[in-house]
Amino acid sequence: MRARLLLVMEPQEGxxxxxxxxxxxxxxxxxxxEDAECVARQATTYSLRDGELYRRHPNGVSLRCISEDQGRELLVDIHGGDCGHHSSECTLVGKVFRIGFYWPTALHDGTELV
Structure with a gap:
């Protein structure tokens, strides 16, 4: 039987x-x-649900957006935690996306960690 991991991420200011x-x-x-145009264009892939920001993908999957600090903390927990697999950066970031979280520097942060 697999243990379930419950992650609670609080929104962060800034x-x-x-x-x-x-x-x-x-x-x-x-x-x-220029920044305003960029935000307006990219905002079409985001939505708000119950006060939380989600990134929508074309396949219908929505990932909860978290801060970069929370994302790095999540990567460290998955990579080196008690049940960590010490996997490659792409595999590590893929796990984060599969459990439902997103931040824009995820792959870069995964590469730095590994």
Whole structure:
């Protein structure tokens, strides 16, 4: 029988998600026109559910967006925890995505950790 892992991630202030949340909730964009266009274009792949930001993929899967610090902490837990497998960076990040979490620097953070 496999043990289930319950992960509770609290939203963090100053996270990369704030730009998307502000745009989706209030239509607020950044001052710099280039940054505002980028956020508006990328926001089409995000949605808000129960106050949480999710990234939607074309296959219908939605991943909960977490801060980069929370993501790195999650990678460390999976990679070197009690049941860690010390796998490659792509495998490690794939596990994070399969359990339902996303942040934009996941692959880079996985590469640095491994």
């Amino acid at each position: 996270s990369w998600t704030q730009e998307f949340e502000a745009y989706l909730l209030h239509g607020t964009l950044l001052e710099k026109e």
